[in-house]
Amino acid sequence: MPLLEVKSLKKTYTPRFGGAQVQALVNVSFSVEPGEYVAIMGESGSGKTTLLNILAALDRPTGGQVLLSGKDLSAVRESEISAFRRDNLGFVFQDFNLLDTFSVQDNIFLPLVLAGKSYREMSDRLEPIAAKLGIRKILRQFPYEISGGQKQRTAVARALITSPQIVLADEPTGALDSRATDSLLRLFEEINADGQTILMVTHSVKAASHARRVLFLRDGEVYHQLYRGSQSAEEMFAKISDALTVMTTGGEDLA
Amino acid sequence: MKTLRKFGFYAKLAAQNMKKNGKYYLPYLLTCIGAAAMFYILFFLSENDGVVTLRGGTYVMATLWLGSGVIGIFSAILIFYTNSFLMKRRKKELGLYNILGMEKRQIAHFLLWETVYTAVVGIAGGLGVGILLSKLMLLLLCAILRAGVPFGFFVSGQGILWTAVVFCLIFALCLLYNWYGIKRAKPIELLRSGRDADREPRTRWLAALVGTVTLAAGYGIALSVQSPVSALGLFFVAVLLVIAGTYCLFSAGSIAVLKLLRNNKAYYYQTGHFTSVSGMLHRMKRNAAGLSSICILSTMVLVTVSSTVCLYAGTEEALDKWCPRDVQFILREADEEAMYTVVEIVQSEAEKQGMEISDLAYVRFYVPDSDTDSAHVCGDALEEGSRGELVWATGDEDTLPDAYIGFNVKGGEVPTEFYDGVWDVMSRDSVNFRSGSEAARSECSDELYGMYGGFFFIGLLLGFLFLMATALIIYYKQVSEGYEDAEGYKIMQQVGMTENEVKSSIHSQIMTVFFLPIVTAAVHIAFAFPMITKLFKLFYMTNIALFAWCTLGALLMFAAIYAAIYALTARAYYQIVKA
Numbered sequence: 032m033p034l035l036e037v038k039s040l041k042k043t044y045t046p047r048f049g050g051a052q053v054q055a056l057v058n059v060s061f062s063v064e065p066g067e068y069v070a071i072m073g074e075s076g077s078g079k080t081t082l083l084n085i086l087a088a089l090d091r092p093t094g095g096q097v098l099l100s101g102k103d104l105s106a107v108r109e110s111e112i113s114a115f116r117r118d119n120l121g122f123v124f125q126d127f128n129l130l131d132t133f134s135v136q137d138n139i140f141l142p143l144v145l146a147g148k149s150y151r152e153m154s155d156r157l158e159p160i161a162a163k164l165g166i167r168k169i170l171r172q173f174p175y176e177i178s179g180g181q182k183q184r185t186a187v188a189r190a191l192i193t194s195p196q197i198v199l200a201d202e203p204t205g206a207l208d209s210r211a212t213d214s215l216l217r218l219f220e221e222i223n224a225d226g227q228t229i230l231m232v233t234h235s236v237k238a239a240s241h242a243r244r245v246l247f248l249r250d251g252e253v254y255h256q257l258y259r260g261s262q263s264a265e266e267m268f269a270k271i272s273d274a275l276t277v278m279t280t281g282g283e284d285l286a
Numbered sequence: 287m288k289t290l291r292k293f294g295f296y297a298k299l300a301a302q303n304m305k306k307n308g309k310y311y312l313p314y315l316l317t318c319i320g321a322a323a324m325f326y327i328l329f330f331l332s333e334n335d336g337v338v339t340l341r342g343g344t345y346v347m348a349t350l351w352l353g354s355g356v357i358g359i360f361s362a363i364l365i366f367y368t369n370s371f372l373m374k375r376r377k378k379e380l381g382l383y384n385i386l387g388m389e390k391r392q393i394a395h396f397l398l399w400e401t402v403y404t405a406v407v408g409i410a411g412g413l414g415v416g417i418l419l420s421k422l423m424l425l426l427l428c429a430i431l432r433a434g435v436p437f438g439f440f441v442s443g444q445g446i447l448w449t450a451v452v453f454c455l456i457f458a459l460c461l462l463y464n465w466y467g468i469k470r471a472k473p474i475e476l477l478r479s480g481r482d483a484d485r486e487p488r489t490r491w492l493a494a495l496v497g498t499v500t501l502a503a504g505y506g507i508a509l510s511v512q513s514p515v516s517a518l519g520l521f522f523v524a525v526l527l528v529i530a531g532t533y534c535l536f537s538a539g540s541i542a543v544l545k546l547l548r549n550n551k552a553y554y555y556q557t558g559h560f561t562s563v564s565g566m567l568h569r570m571k572r573n574a575a576g577l578s579s580i581c582i583l584s585t586m587v588l589v590t591v592s593s594t595v596c597l598y599a600g601t602e603e604a605l606d607k608w609c610p611r612d613v614q615f616i617l618r619e620a621d622e623e624a625m626y627t628v629v630e631i632v633q634s635e636a637e638k639q640g641m642e643i644s645d646l647a648y649v650r651f652y653v654p655d656s657d658t659d660s661a662h663v664c665g666d667a668l669e670e671g672s673r674g675e676l677v678w679a680t681g682d683e684d685t686l687p688d689a690y691i692g693f694n695v696k697g698g699e700v701p702t703e704f705y706d707g708v709w710d711v712m713s714r715d716s717v718n719f720r721s722g723s724e725a726a727r728s729e730c731s732d733e734l735y736g737m738y739g740g741f742f743f744i745g746l747l748l749g750f751l752f753l754m755a756t757a758l759i760i761y762y763k764q765v766s767e768g769y770e771d772a773e774g775y776k777i778m779q780q781v782g783m784t785e786n787e788v789k790s791s792i793h794s795q796i797m798t799v800f801f802l803p804i805v806t807a808a809v810h811i812a813f814a815f816p817m818i819t820k821l822f823k824l825f826y827m828t829n830i831a832l833f834a835w836c837t838l839g840a841l842l843m844f845a846a847i848y849a850a851i852y853a854l855t856a857r858a859y860y861q862i863v864k865a
Contacts, residue, residue: 089780110784117782128777132564142782144560150551173486189781 033062034100034228035086035197041094042081042251055081056092057251063197063230068223070231070239072271073248074279079232082248083201086230087120088112100196117142121190121198125205127182129174129189135181136170139189146193153192160188164218180211187218191227198222200231204238216241236275240268249278296392300399303379309765310375314368315407317758321361322412322453323419324747328354329445330420331427336436345733346431349740356744357751362456364755367579369460371762373467380468390468397464405457409450416449417441430598431739487571489545490538497534504528508817517820524817528810532581536802537574541567561778561791562798569767569799576763580756581803584848585810587752588840592811593818594745596836597738597825604738604826607665609730611645611692613700615708616660618688620719625650625674625689627717628708632691635707642696647672650687652679660688661723662826668692689719700726738825753844757851760800764855768862775863792863800852808841 042056055078063069073079084090086097088104097104099119107115122128129138136157143153161167164184169177174185183203190198200219204212212235220241223229231242239245241264247255255274259267304311332350337343380393388396421439428435504527511517544567548554554563570577597604615632617624629648636643651667653660667690670677676687705724712722775788783791815837819830827833 087780113779113782113784113787122780124780128780130564130774130777132568132774137560137564140555141560141778144555145557145781145783145787147557150555153555 032101034065034067035063035230036098036101037061037086037095038098039095040082040085040092040097042078042085042090043093054251056085059095059248059251059253061246061253061256063228065228066223066226068219068229068231068241068243070233070242070245071248072234072236072239072245072275074234077248078251079234079248080201083199083232087122087199088116114146117146117193119196121193121195123183123186123190123198123200123203125202127174127179127186127206129182129185131174133173134170135166135172135174135177135185138174138185139170139192141189142193156192157188160191163221164188178211179207180214183207183211183215184218187215187222191222197228197230200229200233202233202235203231204233204235212237236268236271239271240264245271245274247274247278254278296396297399300396300403304400304403307372307376310372310762311404313758313761314372315404315411317368317754318365318404318408318453319411319415320754321357321364321751322409322449323416324751325354325357325361325452326413326416326442326445326449327420327423328357328744328747329448330416330440330442331424333442333444334424334436334440336424337427340428340431340433340736343736345736346427346740349737349744353740353744353747356748358452360748360751360755361453362459364751364758365456366460366463368758368762370463371766373464375766377471381471381474393468394465397468398461401457401461401464405454408457409453412453413446413449416445427739427743430743431735487541487567489542491542493534493538494542497531497539499531500527501531501535504531505813508813511817511820514820514823517817518824521817521821524814528585528813529582532806532810533575533578536578536581537570540570540574544570557787558790558794561783562794565771565774565791565795566798569795572767573763573799576759577799577803580759581806581810583752583756583759584804584807584844585814587749587756588807588811588837588844589814589818590745590752591749591844592833592837592840593822594738594741595840596829596833597822597827598742599836600827600829600832601734601738603829603832605727605731605734607663607826607828608661608734609692609725609727610665610668611647612694612698612727614664614690614692614725614727615722616664616688616690616725617717617719617722618660619686619721620650620689620717621686622650622674622676624717624719625691627715628689628691628712631708631711631715631717632693635704635711636693636695638707639701639704641700641704643693644696646691646693648674648689648691649677650674650689651677652683652687654678661725662823664690664692686719698728734826753847756848760851761855761858763799764796764859765862768859772863792860796852796856796859800848804845804848811837811841 038060040056040059042054044053044055046053059078059082071079071082081090085092085104088107091105129135130141133141139157139160140153143156157170161170164187166181166184166188169181169185174182177185183206187203190200203219204215207215216238219229219231223243229242231238233239240259243259245257245259245267246253247257255278257267257270257274262270328350331337332347332354337346337350340346383393383396384390420442425435504524507520507524507527511520544563547559547563548567553559615628617628620628625648629646633643633646647668649667649671651660651663651670653663667677679687708724709722771792775783775792779785779788815834819828819833822828822833
């Protein structure tokens with residue numbers, strides 16, 4: 032059974048003061064197997080952010096279904112949605128979304144504290160993750176004292192500490208320099224190799240080339256997909272670039 | 287022509303800006319209007335012909351004069367504070383103008399227009415409101431003084447002039463401060479100042495210690511003071527110590543306590559405590575000054591209102607103490623014979639003037655403690671005995687006691703010839719006493735009502751002004767914090783905090799920040815209570831129960847108003863955070 036199933040998802044925005052309706056998602060269907068590392072690519076306006084918001088249960092679709100481990104997201108009650116998100120999903124954002132009022136360690140603990148875990152359990156869980164992400168030395172520092180790369184590692188640690196079914200990443204490399212980008216992408220590959228399912232939304236070819244599979248989104252529909260298979264990241268990079276070229280020059284034969 | 291157009295441009299830009307920042311500027315303008323109106327009204331009353339001719343008019347005038355001075359100074363502080371707060375919020379916008387090519391000279395120009403608008407609206411509006419309300423205030427004052435209502439409607443030219451001058455000065459001062467700030471700042475700093483990273487506050491143990499010591503010293507003085515005269519001198523020392531202590535403890539003490547809580551892992555890492563403690567830690571750093579100001583202002587409101595209300599409510603009682611009969615004579619250090627001689631002189635002179643006297647009473651007494659004036663305890667002495675007894679003697683006095691002789695007169699009319707006659711006969715018969723004084727109850731009554739009524743009136747106005755200041759500070763705090771907190775709560779919701787958890791976390795923090803000052807103010811009042819009761823002795827006021835009730839009443843009313851302000855501003859806060 033796939034871990035995540037998206038079935039003919041639709042999302043239409045109706046402007047508040049009349050005007051033309053906007054179809055952000057026309058008909059999106061795909062599925063993600065456990066342990067997969069999927070990147071969703073598309074230009075701005077292709078519906079990436081809308082899709083991610085719906086997957087994150089931050090927004091509701093106008094039509095279609097999202098199933099996580101067979102459970103329909105729209106069947107989760109409003110009062111349980113936060114707990115559901117906390118227990119099943121991990122988030123990594125472009126601008127890190129760390130709280131300046133908490134130390135790095137407390138930022139990572141935040142979802143566990145909300146879930147009512149004891150300090151002992153939290154620190155036991157943190158130990159291996161901090162070691163893997165190389166952030167042990169900065170645990171006592173505050174977000175405004177550390178670099179962008181370190182902030183994003185902190186955010187990754189916060190996403191992983193709940194052992195979520197799936198990690199959702201929204202342009203995770205968007206605010207990083209090239210070195211920090213490289214190291215974050217390597218990190219994602221390692222985490223994925225350990226069995227963590229990752230779904231990343233990006234428009235960076237480089238970021239997408241590290242994924243095992245790439246979905247292309249255009250005008251609210253899945254337009255094309257590429258499997259990496261045994262190819263290296265560089266080969267994948269070239270294939271993605273080709274696909275994008277065809278997409279933007281208007282080729283119709285790829286799908 | 288070109289410069290003229292430029293003038294118009296800055297004027298328009300300034301007007302647009304104020305309109306867009308209405309959330310901040312409207313309360314500011316209202317405060318300016320309120321302060322100016324109050325200043326005008328006090329000035330108007332203090333030189334109003336109707337007031338001079340009231341009974342005790344001169345006392346009222348003096349009190350009102352003093353009051354207008356206090357209100358002027360306080361308005362200046364309040365307006366200056368608000369102005370600097372607004373400037374801090376707007377630095378980013380000004381920095382943007384600077385970077386987009388507006389020279390500092392031009393920004394100064396633009397600020398000038400803003401100040402001109404504020405001044406015109408504030409002063410003109412204040413005068414308008416003041417003139418409209420002045421008659422009402424005059425009626426209120428007359429009612430308080432139990433005087434007849436004067437006719438006619440007057441506008442005080444002097445009042446208008448002085449209000450305009452004083453408030454123009456205040457606004458000019460604000461403008462100079464703003465100009466100085468712009469001149470010193472670098473554009474990048476201006477641009478960045480809106481989002482300075484909020485550093486973790488350090489624990490300042492020394493400041494916490496100093497705060498504890500000064501507060502304890504202030505409380506100690508308030509509790510240990512014995513005599514009314516030394517209370518008068520030490521009152522302000524105690525007030526200053528408590529103010530210093532409040533500021534230190536709010537800024538350093540609160541952070542020390544919160545850090546201790548955070549180090550307690552079992553307590554800190556719980557859903558309810560986690561966000562509150564860390565949020566409060568950063569909040570206290572930003573808010574310590576504002577919170578202690580609110581606390582001190584609240585204390586001032588409460589002390590002013592409760593004591594002036596109490597004095598006014600106790601006027602009759604004070605009168606009975608000071609002048610229990612229609613006419614009285616007090617002889618200092620008089621022997622028994624002198625008292626009886628004067629009793630006889632009084633009776634014969636009254637007969638000569640055709641006065642019908644009754645309730646003749648006379649008593650000799652020692653004042654209970656050396657700081658009390660014998661005039662303050664006439665009424666008490668009379669309750670001990672009224673037929674020549676010697677009261678309150680302890681046996682080891684080395685001077686003669688004071689003597690009181692008093693009586694009521696039918697019709698209340700006492701011709702001046704009566705007093706002259708009494709003093710003449712006294713000096714002719716060379717009655718043995720050190721010094722003597724006379725008093726008529728009607729005059730004492732005028733004096734007391736004039737003074738306490740004036741206090742009461744000023745107390746109400748000052749109380750209102752302090753309340754306005756408190757509300758203003760609270761409002762600004764809530765709005766500015768709303769913007770700062772909105773981001774944080776969005777993130778927490780993404781990480782899996784439910785909306786209810788967000789709400790209850792916001793709620794507990796706001797509640798703490800809100801009610802900490804008023805609870806502290808109540809504690810301050812409790813400690814000030816014994817000292818104020820001592821001071822009251824100077825005002826013939828010894829009814830402690832009455833004062834206790836007045837204080838409690840003032841506290842409850844203030845708490846109710848405070849809660850209303852809280853409800854209103856909390857709503858503004860939620861709207862900002864949720865948006």
